[in-house]
Amino acid sequence: MARNNVADKREAILRAGIKVFAEKGFFNSKVADVAKAAGVADGTVYLYFKGKDDILHSIFDRAMAEFIGEGRRELERSDDPADQLAKIAELHLSRLGADRELAVVFQIELRGSTKFMEAFSAAAFAEYLQIIRKTIESGQNAGLFRGDVKPIVAAKMFYGALDEMVTNWILSKKPYALEPLAGEVVKVFLGGLKA
Amino acid sequence: MARNNVADKREAILRAGIKVFAEKGFFNSKVADVAKAAGVADGTVYLYFKGKDDILHSIFDRAMAEFIGEGRRELERSDDPADQLAKIAELHLSRLGADRELAVVFQIELRGSTKFMEAFSAAAFAEYLQIIRKTIESGQNAGLFRGDVKPIVAAKMFYGALDEMVTNWILSKKPYALEPLAGEVVKVFLGGLKA
Amino acid sequence: MARNNVADKREAILRAGIKVFAEKGFFNSKVADVAKAAGVADGTVYLYFKGKDDILHSIFDRAMAEFIGEGRRELERSDDPADQLAKIAELHLSRLGADRELAVVFQIELRGSTKFMEAFSAAAFAEYLQIIRKTIESGQNAGLFRGDVKPIVAAKMFYGALDEMVTNWILSKKPYALEPLAGEVVKVFLGGLKA
Amino acid sequence: MARNNVADKREAILRAGIKVFAEKGFFNSKVADVAKAAGVADGTVYLYFKGKDDILHSIFDRAMAEFIGEGRRELERSDDPADQLAKIAELHLSRLGADRELAVVFQIELRGSTKFMEAFSAAAFAEYLQIIRKTIESGQNAGLFRGDVKPIVAAKMFYGALDEMVTNWILSKKPYALEPLAGEVVKVFLGGLKA
DNA sequence: AATGAATGAGCATTCATTCAT
DNA sequence: TATGAATGAATGCTCATTCAT
Numbered sequence: 095m096a097r098n099n100v101a102d103k104r105e106a107i108l109r110a111g112i113k114v115f116a117e118k119g120f121f122n123s124k125v126a127d128v129a130k131a132a133g134v135a136d137g138t139v140y141l142y143f144k145g146k147d148d149i150l151h152s153i154f155d156r157a158m159a160e161f162i163g164e165g166r167r168e169l170e171r172s173d174d175p176a177d178q179l180a181k182i183a184e185l186h187l188s189r190l191g192a193d194r195e196l197a198v199v200f201q202i203e204l205r206g207s208t209k210f211m212e213a214f215s216a217a218a219f220a221e222y223l224q225i226i227r228k229t230i231e232s233g234q235n236a237g238l239f240r241g242d243v244k245p246i247v248a249a250k251m252f253y254g255a256l257d258e259m260v261t262n263w264i265l266s267k268k269p270y271a272l273e274p275l276a277g278e279v280v281k282v283f284l285g286g287l288k289a
Numbered sequence: 290m291a292r293n294n295v296a297d298k299r300e301a302i303l304r305a306g307i308k309v310f311a312e313k314g315f316f317n318s319k320v321a322d323v324a325k326a327a328g329v330a331d332g333t334v335y336l337y338f339k340g341k342d343d344i345l346h347s348i349f350d351r352a353m354a355e356f357i358g359e360g361r362r363e364l365e366r367s368d369d370p371a372d373q374l375a376k377i378a379e380l381h382l383s384r385l386g387a388d389r390e391l392a393v394v395f396q397i398e399l400r401g402s403t404k405f406m407e408a409f410s411a412a413a414f415a416e417y418l419q420i421i422r423k424t425i426e427s428g429q430n431a432g433l434f435r436g437d438v439k440p441i442v443a444a445k446m447f448y449g450a451l452d453e454m455v456t457n458w459i460l461s462k463k464p465y466a467l468e469p470l471a472g473e474v475v476k477v478f479l480g481g482l483k484a
Numbered sequence: 485m486a487r488n489n490v491a492d493k494r495e496a497i498l499r500a501g502i503k504v505f506a507e508k509g510f511f512n513s514k515v516a517d518v519a520k521a522a523g524v525a526d527g528t529v530y531l532y533f534k535g536k537d538d539i540l541h542s543i544f545d546r547a548m549a550e551f552i553g554e555g556r557r558e559l560e561r562s563d564d565p566a567d568q569l570a571k572i573a574e575l576h577l578s579r580l581g582a583d584r585e586l587a588v589v590f591q592i593e594l595r596g597s598t599k600f601m602e603a604f605s606a607a608a609f610a611e612y613l614q615i616i617r618k619t620i621e622s623g624q625n626a627g628l629f630r631g632d633v634k635p636i637v638a639a640k641m642f643y644g645a646l647d648e649m650v651t652n653w654i655l656s657k658k659p660y661a662l663e664p665l666a667g668e669v670v671k672v673f674l675g676g677l678k679a
Numbered sequence: 680m681a682r683n684n685v686a687d688k689r690e691a692i693l694r695a696g697i698k699v700f701a702e703k704g705f706f707n708s709k710v711a712d713v714a715k716a717a718g719v720a721d722g723t724v725y726l727y728f729k730g731k732d733d734i735l736h737s738i739f740d741r742a743m744a745e746f747i748g749e750g751r752r753e754l755e756r757s758d759d760p761a762d763q764l765a766k767i768a769e770l771h772l773s774r775l776g777a778d779r780e781l782a783v784v785f786q787i788e789l790r791g792s793t794k795f796m797e798a799f800s801a802a803a804f805a806e807y808l809q810i811i812r813k814t815i816e817s818g819q820n821a822g823l824f825r826g827d828v829k830p831i832v833a834a835k836m837f838y839g840a841l842d843e844m845v846t847n848w849i850l851s852k853k854p855y856a857l858e859p860l861a862g863e864v865v866k867v868f869l870g871g872l873k874a
Numbered sequence: 875a876a877t878g879a880a881t882g883a884g885c886a887t888t889c890a891t892t893c894a895t
Numbered sequence: 896t897a898t899g900a901a902t903g904a905a906t907g908c909t910c911a912t913t914c915a916t
Contacts, residue, residue: 100879121316125907135881140908176483205400230482240484247473248482250457251450258449259442278442286481287425287443288371289435295896320890330898332892341890490875511706515911525877527913536911566873595790620872630874637863638872640847641840648839649832668832676871677815677833678761679825685900710886720902725887 104142107132108156111149116198120150153199158218161189165225175233176284179252182226183276186256191272194264201261226252255279299337302327303351306344311393315345348394353413356384360420370428371479374447377421378471381451386458386467396456421447450474494532497522498546501539506588510540543589548608551579555615565623566674569642572616573666576646581653581662591651616642645669689727692717693741696734701783705735738784743803746774750810760818761869764837767811768861771841776857779849786846811837840864 110132114123125146129136143149168181190197227249233239239248256279263272305327309318320341324331338344363376385392422444428434434443451474458467500522504513515536519526533539558571580587617639623629629638646669653662695717699708710731714721728734753766775782812834818824824833841864848857 103879124905136907137882137909138880141879146907202400205397233482238484239482240480243477243482244473247454247470248477250453251474251477254449254451254453254456255446256449258445258452261449262445275442278438279446282438282443282446282478282481284481284483285435286477286479286483287428287434287438288479288481289433298896319888331890332899333897335891336896493875514909519878526911527878528876530912531875592790595787623872628874629872630870633867633872634863637844637860638867640843641864641867644839644841644843644846645836646839648835648842651839652835665832668829669836672828672833672836672871673867674871674873675825676867676869676873677818677824677828678869678871679823688900709884721886722888722903723901726900731886 103132103134103138107134107139107142107149108153112153112193112195112199115150115153115203116195120146120199120203150199150203153196154204154218157196157200158222161185162218162221162225164189165222169225169229175229175236175238176280178229179226179233179283180276180280182229183252183256183280184273187259187276188273190260191263197260198264201257201264223249223253252279252283255283295337298327298329298333302329302334302337302344303348307348307388307390307394310345310348310398311390315341315394315398345394345398348391349399350413352391352395353417356380357413357417357420359384360417364420364424370424370431370433371475373424374421374428374478375471375475377424378447378451378475379468382454382471383468385455389459392455393459396452396459418444418448447474447478450478490532493522493524493528497524497529497532497539498543502543502583502585502589505540505543505593506585510536510589510593540589540593543586544594545608547586547590548612551575552608552612552615554579555612559615559619565619565626565628566670568619569616569623569673570666570670572619573642573646573670574663577649577666578663580650584654587650588654591647591654613639613643642669642673645673688717688719688723692719692724692727692734693738697738697778697780697784700735700738700788701780705731705784705788735784735788738781739789739803742781742785743807746770747803747806747810749774750807754810754814760814760821760823761865763814764811764818764868765861765865767814768837768841768865769858772844772861773858775845776848782845783849786842786849808834808838837864837868840868 107128110128114127114131117123118127123146125139126136128146128149129139132139139149143152165182165185168185169178172178172181190200223246227245230239230245230248230252234241234243234245256276259272259275259279263270302323305323309322309326312318313322318341320334321331323341323344324334327334334344338347360377360380363380364373367373367376385395418441422440425434425440425443425447429436429438429440451471454467454470454474458465497518500518504517504521507513508517513536515529516526518536518539519529522529529539533542555572555575558575559568562568562571580590613636617635620629620635620638620642624631624633624635646666649662649665649669653660692713695713699712699716702708703712708731710724711721713731713734714724717724724734728737750767750770753770754763757763757766775785808831812830815824815830815833815837819826819828819830841861844857844860844864848855
């Protein structure tokens with residue numbers, strides 16, 4: 095019960111952080127804004143987080159862990175690298191497409207700081223890229239994917255393409271579904287644009 | 290002469306802005322830092338720019354204008370859409386690859402703010418994306434590119450792929466040449482990953 | 485029994501206060517520090533004291549009451565003012581010399597606030613000074629002490645001399661016994677420095 | 680001119696610091712209070728001092744330097760140790776007696792922090808005590824003062840006696856002249872209280 | 875009586891911007 | 896034009912105190 099309350103309050107602050115950071119940007123958000131949005135006093139934030147930075151940090155950590163966990167599970171369901179890439183694309187776009195605010199924080203706010211980028215890219219982000227690379231490599235080894243392409247470059251391309259879909263979706267004024275783009279991306283990525 | 294001095298000083302502040310923002314991040318940079326790096330007094334910055342934001346703004350505007358101008362010129366040299374995409378990729382990577390600090394500001398700092406992203410994407414950035422899209426469309430019209438792909442999606446993929454190359458290059462601890470990746474990107478984008 | 489527990493807890497908090505205030509200074513000490521050192525919850529402190537100030541207040545009150553009580557008892561054992569001054573000096577230095585932490589709070593922390601000084605000097609401290617003054621007066625009346633000296637000035641001198649012994653002892657990096665200085669002080673105070 | 684303005688502003692902040700710290704105590708004073716009392720903006724304080732601590736520090740440094748300088752000069756005017764002690768006493772009391780606010784800061788605020796006490800006592804304060812000790816020693820060597828008293832103890836007594844005069848004067852509700860007490864102090868210190 | 879989670883007022887410090895010179 | 900001293904609004908964080916349990 096008490097345990098639950100603690101988790102609830104932490105969760106509330108985290109959600110409030112996502113919301114506020116998405117709306118106003120990390121640097122323009124005040125801790126007081128987050129506290130108010132979470133329905134707690136300013137000081138309470140510091141009972142659950144070390145400071146403003148730690149909130150952003152925690153948003154990233156939690157989401158990325160879920161993300162990667164689900165990604166791995168998804169991959170195990172299939173042996174076909176092409177299928178696996180399709181799964182990754184779907185998951186990537188459906189996940190971020192389902193939570194616009196989280197997507198904003200991921201696409202915009204997390205990159206606003208070399209500090210964060212360096213700290214994070216080295217860890218969780220690199221892991222995500224590795225998953226894509228391994229999938230491509232196994233496709234090459236199986237003779238399904240061409241061998242004259244560096245897997246790491248292809249992986250970055252794939253990730254970059256998905257990433258750009260999300261960023262554009264966020265910045266777009268017209269609402270549209272993000273997930274369906276997964277198919278398009280995979281189609282071009284695997285088949286090429288040439289006729 | 291006086292004219293020249295004015296241009297020189299503005300240029301100096303702009304270069305100093307790129308340098309300082311790249312090093313410490315936009316939000317962590319002080320106007321005083323930029324002024325010192327430019328060799329002028331704090332107040333002088335305000336004779337050439339409206340404020341801190343305007344410096345970042347101007348960095349973007351100037352670079353983007355050059356970028357787009359050169360892109361257009363490059364495209365006119367060829368009639369082949371595939372060649373044209375290759376030219377764009379080379380230009381994109383060689384330009385940013387030639388000025389790491391500018392690249393950092395573009396990839397990292399400009400995105401740290403929804404405000405900037407929204408303001409800029411709507412203008413110059415959209416134009417850049419349009420150029421890519423038009424190229425792809427003309428390829429489709431000429432029957433060189435497959436027609437079952439939405440040109441705007443393909444354009445975003447292409448841009449996203451290039452963008453990711455740059456971001457990774459910036460964050461990488463090992464130095465390597467960025468431009469050569471243009472060929473790889475185009476190869477996969479046009480030919481597809483499938484064997 | 486319950487009575488005893490209450491006294492014990494109050495005592496524990498008081499001792500913890502002395503310890504913590506001596507170590508970190510009153511203004512730099514947190515109520516939470518005192519609570520932790522006393523082995524009670526933060527809120528418990530407020531069941532025994534009105535607030536942080538009241539802890540310091542109570543430290544002073546209790547120690548001063550003991551101090552004065554013992555002083556009076558000591559004085560009654562002798563009729564000779566010179567002996568009596570010697571007793572006061574010994575008591576003063578042995579008492580504070582026996583409890584370095586208490587001494588630190590008395591010499592340093594209690595003085596860090598005009599508010600406290602004013603509030604306290606008017607009460608218990610003045611009483612202590614009175615005792616010394618009365619002793620000196622009775623010496624003058626008995627013809628043992630010279631009459632051309634204002635007793636209150638002499639009393640302040642005596643107190644100031646003892647006080648300085650304690651302050652120096654606290655700040656000294658080398659440990660030494662404080663009490664033995666009582667004899668020196670009395671010797672000079674009564675006999676004068678002149679040869 | 681500019682030079683003068685700078686010195687004036689620093690001086691104004693220093694005086695304001697003495698005033699405010701004396702009135703409300705160091706820990707209860709806000710930098711904003713000092714700034715307002717000095718007639719400058721809050722931020723201006725930081726153009727002249729590193730922070731709140733540095734103001735207190737500087738008050739002490741400046742006053743102590745003057746104090747010691749004047750003390751040395753005074754001592755050179757006489758060869759008689761008894762005269763010299765009288766001079767020190769007069770200077771001590773007249774100096775602090777002439778500036779009640781400065782005296783409050785010296786007697787009360789500077790002692791409110793073990794940190795300050797330790798840092799300062801080791802330096803300037805020790806020097807002051809040395810001057811007194813040397814004077815006493817020379818008196819002993821000249822056979823004017825008794826030799827069976829440790830000079831350092833006598834010096835502390837003398838300083839402590841003067842110090843107590845100042846503290847009592849500050850805390851007293853009735854105004855009276857401080858300097859005249861110098862004679863009394865010296866009389867007792869040299870001649871002893873005994874009849 | 876005891877707890878300790880929650881509160882929110884309070885404050886030192888920073889820094890973008892202005893303006894008298 | 897250029898300066899840089901001065902400004903003062905803005906804010907992350909602390910911690911004494913409260914109160915529901």
